[in-house]
Amino acid sequence: MSLATTPATGALTPSATGDTAPHPDHLATKPLTQLFFDALATLSATDPYPTDAAILAARDTLLHCSRRIRSARLFSPNEDWDDVATSNLPLLLTDAYLADAEARVRTSSPRDRRAALLRVVGHWHAYLTIASRFGLASPGDVAMADVASFGMDQISGGGTGGNAATRRNEKIARFKAGKERQARMASLNETLAAAAQRKAIASHRPMLPASFLASVTSGFSSLAPREATPSTGGNKYITRSGDGDGVDDDDFDDDEVLSRDFVKLLMTHWVDKAKDELEMVRDELPMVERMIQATEAAAASAGVDGGRDPQRNRGRNEDDLASRLDGVRLGGAPAGNGLLDAQGRPMRPFTLVSQRAIEQGKVFRPSHRLPTMSIEEYIDAEMERGGILPKQDPNDQKQDSDSDDDEVADRRTYKKREWDAFTDDNPRGAGNRTGTVDRPIGCERCRGDSVAFCIVFYLSASLAGPFLNASL
Numbered sequence: 001m002s003l004a005t006t007p008a009t010g011a012l013t014p015s016a017t018g019d020t021a022p023h024p025d026h027l028a029t030k031p032l033t034q035l036f037f038d039a040l041a042t043l044s045a046t047d048p049y050p051t052d053a054a055i056l057a058a059r060d061t062l063l064h065c066s067r068r069i070r071s072a073r074l075f076s077p078n079e080d081w082d083d084v085a086t087s088n089l090p091l092l093l094t095d096a097y098l099a100d101a102e103a104r105v106r107t108s109s110p111r112d113r114r115a116a117l118l119r120v121v122g123h124w125h126a127y128l129t130i131a132s133r134f135g136l137a138s139p140g141d142v143a144m145a146d147v148a149s150f151g152m153d154q155i156s157g158g159g160t161g162g163n164a165a166t167r168r169n170e171k172i173a174r175f176k177a178g179k180e181r182q183a184r185m186a187s188l189n190e191t192l193a194a195a196a197q198r199k200a201i202a203s204h205r206p207m208l209p210a211s212f213l214a215s216v217t218s219g220f221s222s223l224a225p226r227e228a229t230p231s232t233g234g235n236k237y238i239t240r241s242g243d244g245d246g247v248d249d250d251d252f253d254d255d256e257v258l259s260r261d262f263v264k265l266l267m268t269h270w271v272d273k274a275k276d277e278l279e280m281v282r283d284e285l286p287m288v289e290r291m292i293q294a295t296e297a298a299a300a301s302a303g304v305d306g307g308r309d310p311q312r313n314r315g316r317n318e319d320d321l322a323s324r325l326d327g328v329r330l331g332g333a334p335a336g337n338g339l340l341d342a343q344g345r346p347m348r349p350f351t352l353v354s355q356r357a358i359e360q361g362k363v364f365r366p367s368h369r370l371p372t373m374s375i376e377e378y379i380d381a382e383m384e385r386g387g388i389l390p391k392q393d394p395n396d397q398k399q400d401s402d403s404d405d406d407e408v409a410d411r412r413t414y415k416k417r418e419w420d421a422f423t424d425d426n427p428r429g430a431g432n433r434t435g436t437v438d439r440p441i442g443c444e445r446c447r448g449d450s451v452a453f454c455i456v457f458y459l460s461a462s463l464a465g466p467f468l469n470a471s472l
Contacts, residue, residue: 099123110291
């Protein structure tokens with residue numbers, strides 16, 4: 001893709017082959033503003049949404065408008081904002097809507113997508129260049145959309161560039177400013193819509209079509225679809241308005257000022273949108289480049305394999321087709337026939353599953369493994385293979401132990417005998433006896449008792465001695 005410098009603005013614009021296609025003659029005969037509004041009405045349609053052919057037609061129409069604007073030198077670099085005619089102000093947004101339309105065009109290959117993205121960047125660069133002339137965009141914004149060096153650091157593996165926190169803060173600031181701007185634009189929409197209806201009734205002239213962009217319809221509805229003409233320096237708010245239309249000139253001037261304010265707000269809105277779109281394109285370009293490299297590598301590999309063994313390459317293509325079939329195998333026909341006949345026509349209904357659906361099935365699922373059977377089924381399976389033994393009843397175990405009564409009785413008898421012999425050898429309190437304790441006099445009588453018992457026995461004998469002697 002080559003770049004060309006426009007004589008009117010000095011901006012870089014893409015000059016790819018698709019941008020220089022001839023346009024029908026009816027585009028050259030229609031007024032410029034009417035072509036512009038018709039293209040935007042097509043892009044802004046929501047019921048139904050525009051088809052791919054409609055988007056392409058709108059893109060070509062906007063491209064034709066951009067060429068006519070530059071060839072007629074409609075906007076001079078020496079003009080200030082007040083020097084531009086009010087009827088010409090909407091045409092300042094041509095490159096912005098052209099970039100939006102170009103980004104919505106579908107492509108069939110990664111190479112076409114890369115070319116489309118570069119054209120989008122070129123259109124944004126042209127728009128930001130025009131906006132910077134009126135103080136609505138900074139020189140840094142224009143440099144950000146430079147096609148010559150755009151995305152080269154990402155493609156070469158240099159990253160996205162810039163601090164992530166700074167970019168995030170800038171996005172938040174743009175979002176807050178955009179909310180306030182939208183509220184201001186909504187207020188201007190209502191005012192200009194009422195003024196447009198009042199003027200249409202007074203002058204009996206048709207107004208702009210209602211199928212204009214939602215954010216632009218009311219703001220531009222006060223402007224009649226008249227042919228835009230280059231303005232001469234020094235004349236402010238130059239418009240072609242008929243005389244004797246029943247509209248007060250003061251009201252017209254007030255509405256004209258509001259319309260100009262609305263256009264300025266809309267241009268600022270598209271400047272912020274250009275920044276966001278350029279960041280997305282900057283992130284998408286490296287992915288498109290990797291897709292192109294992967295496609296070239298796969299094509300080269302397929303060419304080498306096909307040259308060595310065509311039969312193997314044919315079988316691989318059949319396997320790839322079989323992997324995309326939903327529940328249908330190539331050789332699974334009831335009569336033994338395949339899915340396709342010799343001419344490649346399908347012999348029975350089948351469903352193709354896209355690679356996107358397959359990848360979604362792999363990603364959008366629970367993070368944990370889902371159970372394949374219930375707990376009862378698992379226990380039954382474990383018991384069948386012997387992993388879990390059945391639980392026995394304690395009563396059954398007691399009955400099994402009492403099956404041989406003689407043996408059990410003998411075991412119990414021996415146990416009782418051993419206990420009796422132990423108690424005889426070790427009477428109660430025998431563990432408190434010690435042979436090294438000094439006992440008082442008379443302890444020889446109770447040679448195995450405790451010291452406390454000996455003391456009590458000695459005292460009782462001492463007290464009972466006189467009574468025994470008296471009785472004798």
